[in-house]
Amino acid sequence: MEQTLVLIGPTASGKSSLAVAYAQLRISRGQPAEVINADSMLVYRGMDIGTAKPSEAERAGIPHHLIDIADVTETASVAEFQQLARAAIDDCHARGVLPIVVGGSALYTRAIVDEFDFPGTDPGVRARWEAELTRVGPEALHRILAERAPDTAAGILPGNGRRIVRALEVIELTGGFTPKLPEWTYALPGVVQVGLELERDELDRRIAARVEEMWAAGLVAEVRRLIPLGLRDGLTAARALGYRQVLQFLDGELTEAEAKEATVVGTRRFARKQLGWYRRDHRIAWLPALAEDLVESVDRLMSGMDTSSSG
Structure with a gap:
């Protein structure tokens, strides 16, 4: 039976290295495996440090799909990513080949593995609302959305221009917008979802350490290089954690220390939000991220030998 392994977990929990280690184990047994990226920010060329994109050395010769496939000016679409x-x-x-999906957000991984249909899109309508977003700003556009669909507007932050534009586009095309997640029904064969668990204090420590490493590795210089390539124009890329804060620093809105701290705080908040979403999925088997036998545990789950930790 065909299988699809999905590795999820908070930022800095070790998903990428686990994917490579498990792929290497499979390959050593003559069972090829490749990695499918499901992090919307790893698709952008040049956004390497701030996304913790695995380097060629870290990929260890394992093919990785959907990395470095878009310019920073392009907008990431969940529907397109799903396809x-x-x-x-x-x-x-x-x-x-066994595909190993390494997850970013719950929305993206669910869109990939579950029965998950998206309302249609119209480039002309989208472009018109994006132009309006540029003209009046997200808060004013959010007020328009609130007039047309109060319930929808209540679930979208006034500063999230991309989601506001998408909601207005769908309303114009279909007459309504209900961002309702589907039932827990896999659209792919043989899905095994594995989640990595970390104690909150350890997760917070790792996130802070990762942000420090990003700064030391040259995140500010990376952002400076990307600005002439259109980083500020990207509706998705410019809002990525770390990149948004560095842009604020370069614009004089934050000191460098404040930008770094804001990145840490924002990343921790994002990690908790994502874990909240993942905890609702009863199909995920949770494993301790620091376990010495982590690769073997994943292998047992793939073999159907160990189902005691699922739930």
């Missing part, structure tokens, strides 16, 4: 990821997974299955 690209599923095509990569289908290609792996067709070649007898």
